[in-house]
Amino acid sequence: MKTRTLLFSFLAIALAGCKPSAEKAAETAAAPTAAKSGKPQVLVANYPLQYFAQRIAGDAVEVRFLAPKNEDPAFWQPDEAAITAFQNADLILMNGAGYSKWADKITLPESKVVDTSAAFANNFIEVRDATTHSHGPGGEHSHNGTAFTTWIDFKQATMQVQAVSDALAKLVPAAKDSISKNTEALQGELESLDARMSTLSRRLVQYPLVASHPVYHYMARRYGLNLKSVLWEPDTVLDDTALNDLKGILAGHRARWMIWEGEPNKENVEKLGTLGIQSVVFDPCGNVPASGDFMTVMKANIDAMENAFR
């Protein structure tokens, strides 16, 4: 409430022609979570949605993604400041498919929330019997319930983009022409990723695969991957238990490739090599990548797959 009042008074000053000093005042007076730009605040649940919203709306809104870089946004626990930012947002873009575990316990302003995967909710994949494990600072979790890495089925990603686009056009009607142009361009790029994966899938049918983590359900379904998962992290060195788990899977599933979420460490690659398993990276990019952006990461993922499965 307080933030909004402040914001409006700064806007009034800006309109009166004192923009620079008003901005300066806003910078010093505003709380860290408050709007700095005066633009509509769009809060997003993960990096793909940040990328989509920024590509579509450009400068017309301020897109904010608050999960820290070293955490899986799906299992992140927002602190009080982050929760306040969500509650004060003009638009909240959620991934849906049970992605943001934190949102179950927090009341968000319903009229501001858009579930970007609602259009294909009747096609979600339910995961059962997943074991509890941990990665990063989020503590223990399991992948039981609805599979949530929806966007690496690129057809689903184009539907999420449509939901983002519709919500943004409603939020900033003045920008609707550029929003529709940008949406079309982004969906075109996603369609060409989808086409490349579909072409690749014709070759992939002959390769049983193992994934380092159970995040590829939708990708496997759309592109026909014969995939089983372990619960590994790229930078955790594999011990005997981990390798025995894998050997158990390999007994009935003669995989020669493992798909990793990130670059695996050298020791892991060597250990897998002794089992006749090669490594390939397909980064789902749920969080901000170390370099490049969503599109360059996805292109690199598909380049790597195309190289691996000639």
Ligand SMILES: [Zn+2]
């Ligand atoms: Zn996990």
